[in-house]
Amino acid sequence: xxxxxxxxxxxxxxxxxxxxxxxxxxxxxxxxxxxxxxxxxxxxxxxxxxxxxxxxxxxxxxxxxxxxxxxxxxxxxxxxxxxxxxxxxxxxxxxxxxxxxxxxxxxxxxxxxxxxxxxxxxxxxxxxxxxxxxxxxxxxxxxxxxxxxxxxxxxxxxxxxxxxxxxxxxxxxxxxxxxxxxxxxxxxxxxxxxxxxxxxxxxxxxxxxxxxxxxxxxxxxxxxxxxxxxxxxxxxxxxxxxxxxxxxxxxxxxxxxxxxxxxxxxxxxxxxxxxxxxxxxxxxxxxxxxxxxxxxxxxxxxxxxxxxxxx
Amino acid sequence: xxxxxxxxxxxxxxxxxxxxxxxxxxxxxxxxxxxxxxxxxxxxxxxxxxxxxxxxxxxxxxxxxxxxxxxxxxxxxxxxxxxxxxxxxxxxxxxxxxxxxxxxxxxxxxxxxxxxxxxxxxxxxxxxxxxxxxxxxxxxxxxxxxxxxxxxxxxxxxxxxxxxxxxxxxxxxxxxxxxxxxxxxxxxxxxxxxxxxxxxxxxx
Numbered sequence: 115x116x117x118x119x120x121x122x123x124x125x126x127x128x129x130x131x132x133x134x135x136x137x138x139x140x141x142x143x144x145x146x147x148x149x150x151x152x153x154x155x156x157x158x159x160x161x162x163x164x165x166x167x168x169x170x171x172x173x174x175x176x177x178x179x180x181x182x183x184x185x186x187x188x189x190x191x192x193x194x195x196x197x198x199x200x201x202x203x204x205x206x207x208x209x210x211x212x213x214x215x216x217x218x219x220x221x222x223x224x225x226x227x228x229x230x231x232x233x234x235x236x237x238x239x240x241x242x243x244x245x246x247x248x249x250x251x252x253x254x255x256x257x258x259x260x261x262x263x264x265x266x267x268x269x270x271x272x273x274x275x276x277x278x279x280x281x282x283x284x285x286x287x288x289x290x291x292x293x294x295x296x297x298x299x300x301x302x303x304x305x306x307x308x309x310x311x312x313x314x315x316x317x318x319x320x321x322x323x324x325x326x327x328x329x330x331x332x333x334x335x336x337x338x339x340x341x342x343x344x345x346x347x348x349x350x351x352x353x354x355x356x357x358x359x360x361x362x363x364x365x366x367x368x369x370x371x372x373x374x375x376x377x378x379x380x381x382x383x384x385x386x387x388x389x390x391x392x393x394x395x396x397x398x399x400x401x402x403x404x405x406x407x408x409x410x411x412x413x414x415x416x417x418x419x420x421x422x423x424x425x
Numbered sequence: 426x427x428x429x430x431x432x433x434x435x436x437x438x439x440x441x442x443x444x445x446x447x448x449x450x451x452x453x454x455x456x457x458x459x460x461x462x463x464x465x466x467x468x469x470x471x472x473x474x475x476x477x478x479x480x481x482x483x484x485x486x487x488x489x490x491x492x493x494x495x496x497x498x499x500x501x502x503x504x505x506x507x508x509x510x511x512x513x514x515x516x517x518x519x520x521x522x523x524x525x526x527x528x529x530x531x532x533x534x535x536x537x538x539x540x541x542x543x544x545x546x547x548x549x550x551x552x553x554x555x556x557x558x559x560x561x562x563x564x565x566x567x568x569x570x571x572x573x574x575x576x577x578x579x580x581x582x583x584x585x586x587x588x589x590x591x592x593x594x595x596x597x598x599x600x601x602x603x604x605x606x607x608x609x610x611x612x613x614x615x616x617x618x619x620x621x622x623x624x625x626x627x628x629x
Contacts, residue, residue: 267462268462268466269462269463269465269466269467270466272462272463272466272467273466273467276467353460353462356455356461357461357462357463359452360455360456360461360462360463360464361463361467363436363452363456364456364463364464364467364468365467367436368467368468368472369467423448423452425435425436425437425438425441425445425446425448425449425452
C-alpha cells in the first residue's frame with residue numbers, strides 16, 4: 115500500500131477520544147499512528163490524557179523527559195523539542211505526565227498548543243485524549259481537524275461518546291459565536307434544569323434561535339464544518355460489527371451531528387498479550403486480526419472513507 | 426423526525442429505486458426494533474416505538490408504486506423537490522418486490538360479507554366527514570390498526586381523517602389516495618366516499 119501524493123502532503127491534527135476509559139483509545143491512537151508512519155507519513159503522537167498518561171506504554175517506551183504539560187506551561191512554541199523519538203522511524207512522541215493531572219492550565223493554552231503543533235515539521239499529529247468531559251479534554255478535541263470517537267459496542271460507551279459530542283458542540287458554539295447573550299444561554303444549558311431540554315445539536319440551535327436568529331446560520335456552519343467519525347473497538351460478533359454504522363446513523367438522525375463511521379477493530383487477545391509484555395502489537399503480532407483491522411482503519415481514516423451504508 | 430418526509434425518514438435520496446428503498450428500510454428497522462445496541466442506549470422506548478411506526482409508514486407508502494407516485498406528486502406540489510423524469514417513474518412501477526420484503530399483512534382480519542357492503546352503500550350520507558368514516562369502520566368491527574395494516578397508511582393519518590384534522594394530512598392530493606385505500610379497506614365504494622369527504626376539505 116502506497117500513499118498518493120495528496121495523502122502525503124496534507125497536514126492534519128487528529129484526536130482520539132470517546133469519553134469512556136478502557137475502550138482502547140491509546141492503543142488505537144498508537145497503532146494507527148504507527149501504521150501511518152510505516153506508510154511514510156511523519157507522525158507525532160501526543161499524550162493528551164492529562165493525569166492518565168500511558169501512551170508511552172502502548173509504544174513500549176519509557177515516559178519522555180519532558181511532557182505535553184511542560185510544553186503547555188512553558189508556553190513553548192517549538193513543539194519539536196518536546197517530541198521524543200520512539201524505536202520506530204517517522205514516529206515520535208510528546209508524552210504525558212503520569213504523576214500529575216492537568217490542574218489549572220494557562221488561559222489560551224489550546225490555541226497556543228494548536229499553533230505549536232501545527233509548526234511541527236511533520237505530516238500528522240495524533241492526540242490521545244483521556245476519558246470524561248473535562249474542559250481541557252473537550253478543548254483538545256476541539257483543536258483537532260479530525261475528531262475520532264472510539265466506542266466499544268456497549269450502551270454505556272456510546273452514551274459517553276454522545277455526552278462528549280454534546281460538550282464539544284456546546285464549547286465550540288460558546289467560544290466562537292459573537293454574542294454574549296447567546297453565550298450565556300448556552301452556558302446555562304450545560305447543567306441543571308435547562309440541560310434536560312437540550313439533548314442534541316438541534317436543541318442547541320433552537321436555543322440560539324430564540325435569543326438571536328441571525329446567528330443560526332453561523333452556528334450551523336460551526337457544527338457542520340467539523341469532521342467527526344466513529345470507530346468501534348473490541349468487536350466480537352456480527353451485532354458488534356453493525357454497531358458503528360448504526361450508532362453514526364442514530365447520532366446523525368437524532369442528535370443532528372455530522373458523524374461518519376470509519377470501521378471497527380476486533381477484540382483480539384493478541385493485543386493484550388503483547389501490551390502486557392510491553393510490546394507493540396502492530397510489530398509483535400503483526401498478523402493478528404486486530405493488526406489487520408488497524409491497517410484497514412488507518413487507510414479509511416486517511417481517505418475519509420465513510421463506511422456507513424449508502425442507499 | 427415527525428416533520429420529515431418519507432424519504433428523509435428512511436434516509437434515502439428521492440428518485441432511488443425500489444431496491445434501495447428496501448435496503449434503507451431494513452437498516453432503519455434494525456435501528457429502531459430494539460435489538461440495536463446504540464439505539465437502546467440513546468433513545469427511549471417511546472422514541473424507538475415512534476420511529477419504528479414512522480419507518481413502517483414510510484416504507485408502506487414508498488414500496489407501493491401507486492402510493493409512492495401520488496406522494497411524489499404531493500412533494501413536488503409542495504416544492505420539496507422536482508418530479509423525476511418519466512422514465513424513472515416507470516422504472517419504479519416495473520420493479521416488483523418479493524412479497525417477503527413487504528410488511529406482513531395480518532391473516533385474521535374480518536372480511537365483511539358483500540351484502541353488508543351494499544347495505545352500507547345505500548346508507549352513505551350526503552355529508553361524509555370523519556365521524557361517518559369512523560362509524561362505517563366500527564360497524565365493520567375494524568380497528569384503526571387493522572385499517573392501517575390493510576391500507577398501508579399510517580394510523581396517525583387515518584386518525585386525522587376520522588377526526589377531520591385536514592391540516593395534519595400531507596395535502597389534498599395525498600388525502601385522496603388515503604381515502605381511496607380507506608374506502609377499500611372498509612369495503613365501501615371509493616368514488617362516492619372520496620368525493621363526499623373531499624367536498625368539505627379544509628386543509629392545504
